[in-house]
Amino acid sequence: MNKSMPSGRTEDYRADASAFGDTPASMKAAVLPAASLDAPAAAEIMLESFEQWLSENGDYWLEKIQAALYNAEGRLIACTQATLESEGDRSRIAAIVAATGRRQEGITCTAEPLRSRSGDELLGVLVWSATEEWVELPAKQQSAFQPVAFHLRSILEARFDHIRMREALYKQHAAETEATRREAMLEIGKRLHDQNDVSAVIRELLAYIESYTPYADFNLYLSQDFVNGDARIKPLLMRNDPDDLYSRAFLEGVPLKDQLKSGCVRLAIPMSGKQAVYGVLGVSFSSRHWDESEFKAFTLIASTAGSAFENAKLYEQSNVLITELQMINELTKRLNQSLRLSEIFEFTMNELLHIFKADHCCVLQLNREKDVFQYVASNLPYLMKDSVPLDYGYAGIVHRTKEPVITSDYWNTKLVASKFMDETGSRSIIAAPIMDGASIVGVIIVTHTSPNFFSYDNYKLLQVLTTHIGLAISNASLHAEVRRMVITDNLTGLHARHYLNERIQSKQRKDPCGSLVVVDIDHFKQVNDTYGHLVGDQILIGVSDVIRSCIRESDIAARWGGEELAVYLPQIRSEQAFRIAERIRTRVEQGTHPSVTVSCGISEWTFEDEKISVESLFYKADMALYEAKNSGRNRIIVAS
Known part of the structure; x- marks a missing residue:
């Protein structure tokens, strides 16, 4: 049986x-x-x-x-x-x-x-x-x-x-596990949302996952550039591949699960905020350690981290924006304190070096007469007298496109040839145009010797700063033009008399000596009566051109009044002033048509004089000129 x-x-x-x-x-x-x-x-x-x-x-x-x-x-x-x-x-x-x-x-x-x-x-x-x-x-x-x-x-x-007992114990264990998990979730949620720094949010997230699932392998794939040094943080590379779980999770914005033939379970959980998906949390379990409840838990973790990441990112961006606005306000304020172009260029160069922590910076100004970019500010002094063609290098790209440019590694890309980049050994560069309305008036170039040094935020900031720098340069240029018109004689292009007076006063406070040459065109009234005022004006312009060709850049030539012109020669004694005046007299006589002559009176001052003044200097030169006129004209008299 x-x-x-x-x-x-x-x-x-x-x-x-x-x-x-x-x-x-x-x-x-x-x-x-x-x-x-x-x-x-x-x-x-x-x-x-x-x-x-x-x-x-x-x-x-x-x-x-x-x-x-x-x-x-x-x-x-x-x-x-x-x-x-x-x-x-x-x-x-x-x-x-x-x-x-x-x-x-x-x-x-x-x-x-x-x-x-x-x-x-x-x-x-x-x-x-x-x-x-x-x-x-x-x-x-x-x-x-x-x-x-x-x-x-x-x-x-x-x-x-x-x-029954085993089920009761299992339920009790499951309840305790769930309670512990909920408590841990609340704690990590609080800790994540307490952070105002993106790096701190990521650090807390990785530390929690490591302690929560020490038996799992995980990585965080971020859609934005993030330099941390942790090997578990990787860039999210978008691939047009349906088998790429992480790209799909990012694009679809939903958690995905995949089980490999080996039994390994992979999770791809998007780290989402209210505004965007910022990355994907990738977790891998062996079949021995996998539990279906982990899927829901990691979805909640990633969602909490995404919200905290977004809040920290917005906080950082708001701080950056506030800092940038303060920086722009301070820069604009300080730029507007000066109306001298040279000071603005120099200040701009120094500020940009500081703001971007750059190795090199230069400001180039467009010279329309020569069709070149002229170096007007640089932390490399030897460049100050140099210039480049309008179509050369990065300045050429900016001039052609009127748009900023950024290159992460000049050595590897070699987008254009650049003497500046080669000589400085720079690899990273950002450049932006200085605009005056719709016209480009200059280019700012900022470089660093390290590759990938400048961020896209730096690129955008330079673009904003150059707008304000351009306004300051336009204001200074306008002021300089107005001042030039005020201190310049419209006909001859020489300085006005009041400007000459101001400069002589300034020189007499600083220099040990100086000479004044007063030039008068002989019989100028007869020229006007014979040839007309138009020819008379051309004679005045021609004599003024001769004077400019015979003096130094530091010398000051002005129209004294009518047909009288004057030249102040800083730190020049009367003997040398006589030779300069003789050169002027000879060239005028030989180079004008119709031919005219000039008479010159010369006076000088030294720090040893009992009385030093502009009036005294002019009076003596005028008396010497009067003597030259009375002595037969076309001659030079030095005041005694």
């Missing part, structure tokens, strides 16, 4: 119970105590319990009965032999007994409902049929079988109690 046999069929005694009336409600409600188990697992437990029951009760009862175990749903789990006689009858008996909860006496086939101690759970039904040996037993011995049946109930209940 086989002691047990797993059932290969599904006998449902409740199906046959219709012959005896409706199944009672208590029967319909009967379920396994370990309801969370699937059917195969529950059947396995009942089968093991039945085998244990058979082994512990020996062969005494098995010689007298044939037993079968049904679950609470009426399905055969095991029996003591392969085929039970009158199975239909036994099933009907089992249905009656299970429904009423009563044992049936005096029949050769009966069933024992196996309920829990509390009586509210049906564990199973033990159906047994009597053999000839059983029938021969006294009733007292037959009744002794009931405790044997209860023993099966105890085994079943003990096993299901173990399942």
Whole structure:
């Protein structure tokens, strides 16, 4: 006789119970105590319990009965032999007994409902049929079988109690884990949102993930440039590849999961804020460590980090914007304090070196007469007298496009040839045009010897600064032009008399000596009367050009009045002044048409003079000129 046999069929005694009336409600409600188990697992437990029951009760009862175990749903789990006689009858008996909860006496086939101690759970039904040996037993011995049946109930209940306990412990552990996770989430959320620095947000995020899942591999792929030094922070490279999980998560903005053939599980969680997706958190688990709850947890972590990252980014940007506005305001204020172009150029160069922490900076001004860019400010003094063609180098690009330019590594790109970049050994460059309305008036170039030194924010800032620098240069240029018009004679292009007076006064305060030459065109009235005023004006212009060609750049020539011109020669004594005046007289006589002559009067001053003044100097020169006129003209007289 086989002691047990797993059932290969599904006998449902409740199906046959219709012959005896409706199944009672208590029967319909009967379920396994370990309801969370699937059917195969529950059947396995009942089968093991039945085998244990058979082994512990020996062969005494098995010689007298044939037993079968049904679950609470009426399905055969095991029996003591392969085929039970009158199975239909036994099933009907089992249905009656299970429904009423009563044992049936005096029949050769009966069933024992196996309920829990509390009586509210049906564990199973033990159906047994009597053999000839059983029938021969006294009733007292037959009744002794009931405790044997209860023993099966105890085994079943003990096993299901173990399942209950294990499930309770699992639920308790899961609840504790979830509570710990929630507490950790709240803590990391608070710590992330407490940070006002993007680097700190990322540092907190990586530290938390490392402590939370030490068995997982993770990387953070950022869509923006970020220099940190942590190998786990990588740039997000966009690939047109449907298998690229990180690119898909970034573009779609949704968390993605992928399981490789090796069993490894990959997560790609977008780190999103309200305005944008800033990166993707990539996490990899081995199949041994993967739990489905991790997906939701990491989604929440990435979402919290994305919000904190965005807040920190906005805070940093607002601080940068405030700093830039303050910088622009201060720069504009200081630029407007000076109306001298040379001072503005020099100040601009020094400020840009400081603002961008650059190695080199130069300011080039457009010279429209020569069609070149002239170096007007640079921290390389030898460039100050140099110039470059309008189409050369980076200045040429800016001049052509009227747009700023940035190059991260000049040595590798070689976009254009640049003497400035080559001589300074620079690799990073930003350059921007200085505009006056729609016209370009100059170029600013800022460089550094390291590659990738300047950021896009630096590029935009220089563009903003050059706008204000351009306004300051335009104001200074306009002021210089107005001043030039005020201090310049419109006809001759020489300085006006009041400017000459101011400069002589200034020189007399600083210099040890100086000379004044007063030049008068002889018989100028006759020229006007003979040739007309237009020719007279041309004669004045021609004589003025001769004077300019005969003096130094530091000398000051002016129209004294009418046909009288004057030249002040700083730190020149009368002997040398005479030679200069003679050169002027000779060239005028030889180079004018119609030919005219000039008379000159010379005076000088030294620091040893008792009285030093502009009036005294002019008076003596005027008296010397008067003497030259009275002596026959076309001559030079030095005041004694």
